[in-house]
Amino acid sequence: MNKEIQTYIDQLQASEMEICKLLANTINAELAEAESKIWHAHPVWFLDGNPVAGFSKQKKGIRLMFWSGADFEEENLNIVGGKFKDASIFFNNVEEINTSEINRWLQKSREIQWDYKNIVKRKGKLEKIQP
Numbered sequence: 001m002n003k004e005i006q007t008y009i010d011q012l013q014a015s016e017m018e019i020c021k022l023l024a025n026t027i028n029a030e031l032a033e034a035e036s037k038i039w040h041a042h043p044v045w046f047l048d049g050n051p052v053a054g055f056s057k058q059k060k061g062i063r064l065m066f067w068s069g070a071d072f073e074e075e076n077l078n079i080v081g082g083k084f085k086d087a088s089i090f091f092n093n094v095e096e097i098n099t100s101e102i103n104r105w106l107q108k109s110r111e112i113q114w115d116y117k118n119i120v121k122r123k124g125k126l127e128k129i130q131p
Contacts, residue, residue, distance in 0.1 A: 005043040012057060016092045019062045019109045023055050030106040033096060041048040050117040050129065059110050061090040064102070067116055071076045076101065085114045085126060 001024055009020045020043075027045050028036070031053065034045040044054035051067045061088040066072065069087025070079045077087035091097055115122075 001025070001045060002043075004038040005036055007029070008038060008043055015093060016062055018059055019091050019097065020055060022059065022097055022099070023062070023064055023091075023092055023102070026102050027053055027106060030103050031110065035083065047113070048117075049108060049120075050113055050115060055108060061092040063088050063090050066105055066109050068109060068112050070116045071112045071114075072105060074101075074105060094119075 005024055006026060009017055009024065012020060024036075027034070027131075031047070034047050034052065036043065036045045037048075038044070039051065041055070042054055042056035044051050046052065051063050053066050055062055055063070055064045059065075065086055065088040066077065068085045069077045070085040072087065074087070077089055079087045087119050114126045116126070119126060
């Protein structure tokens with residue numbers, strides 16, 4: 001596991017740490033080719049420089065986010081806003097995590113991507129990356 005991400009996880013409370021370890025291990029296994037790092041203070045995984053998945057500690061729990069998740073057509077992913085194409089789910093204990101479901105979402109994160117890598121260059125406009 002990326003040392004920065006391990007450090008992020010190690011500073012959490014025990015229940016949060018358990019959730020984040022499972023999420024990080026699941027993401028690392030499914031997206032083995034992805035680069036991972038701390039980005040904007042949270043663990044994020046990138047494919048070809050484009051952010052696809054990550055998690056963060058928030059008041060509502062541990063948020064697992066998919067940058068292009070709004071297009072995954074998955075009922076358990078919550079879509080907030082509309083300007084961006086992200087979707088997420090919150091976890092408060094490890095028993096809530098369905099790794100099969102997360103693996104399906106991670107596969108979709110490889111296939112369905114909006115180009116966040118070049119969003120600044122495009123002045124905030126997102127374009128879909130064609131497979």
